[in-house]
Amino acid sequence: MKAALKGRYDIDKNGAAAATLTVNAGDLNIRASITDATFVKGPSLTGLALALEKPGSFIVDYNVPNKDFRFQFINTIRVAEKPLNLTYTHSKEDNRTVLDGTLVLDRANKVSANYVLDTRNCRLNYFYAHKGEITFEPCYDMAKNSWDFSVSRKVSGDDSVKASYQTSSKMLGLEWSRNSNLNGCFKISATLNLAEELQLPKISAESTWNFEM
Incomplete structure (x- = not known):
């Protein structure tokens, strides 16, 4: 079993926490996740979600308080000898279907x-990695x-640093992150x-601890 505990603090808001427990059952993973809303006013089903996952194939999520299922199917095909990763996601409650595709041209x-x-919501994204150290990601939002x-x-x-800018909202973002098995x-x-x-500026801090049991 694997567990993850995440804490988040926003300067202009209260802190928040979330936890995830994953159990491996052969080719399948069974996952349960909760947020701090589950315990705010005593134990409840608020913020509880369950999932059944086969990595690289499908994920079925169930939002317990909303009684909502979300289905996600994953596949990879080859186009001109290049891998095209496809993801189909459907949410039952709002009858919303999202298609994601990523064509890997090369390592960079x-x-x-x-x-x-059935909407005009389409985002096109290009990713370029320069010498494996600097990445550039322009994205065009057709709806906006x-x-x-x-x-x-x-x-x-x-450690890595990231700067982002959204032209539609004029929102500037700066981020410093660390992803390490040893240092957290x-x-x-x-x-x-x-x-x-x-x-x-609005400042937030988030930390994640991973455990194996």
Whole structure:
């Protein structure tokens, strides 16, 4: 069994916590996750979710308080000898279907698309990794007719910094994260809305602890 505990703190809000427990059953994983809402007013089903997963094949999520199923199917095909990773996601409650596709051109270049069926919600994303240390990700949102940009760089073996900008909302973001099995995982982020005057950045910190039992 594997467990993960995540804590999050926003300066302008209260702290929050979440936990996930995963049990391996052969080719399948059974996962249960909870948030702090489950215990705010005493033990309840609020914030409880269950999932059945076959890695690389499918995931079935069940939101207990909403009684909502979400189905996700994953497949990989080859286009001109390049792998195309496809994901089909359907949520029963809101009858929403999302298609994701990522075409891996080589180790440094990827092209991906995210499309919500029967809507104009489509995002096109290009990923470029320069020497494995700096990544550039421009993204075009067809529904908003706007571009988003992000640049990230590794500053050490486990640490990286990332800057992003959303042109539609004029939102600037900065993030420092660490993903290490030895030193733990954390993320500190700050966002600033450039469309508003004299506004302080919103700062949040998030940390994750992983356990094997």
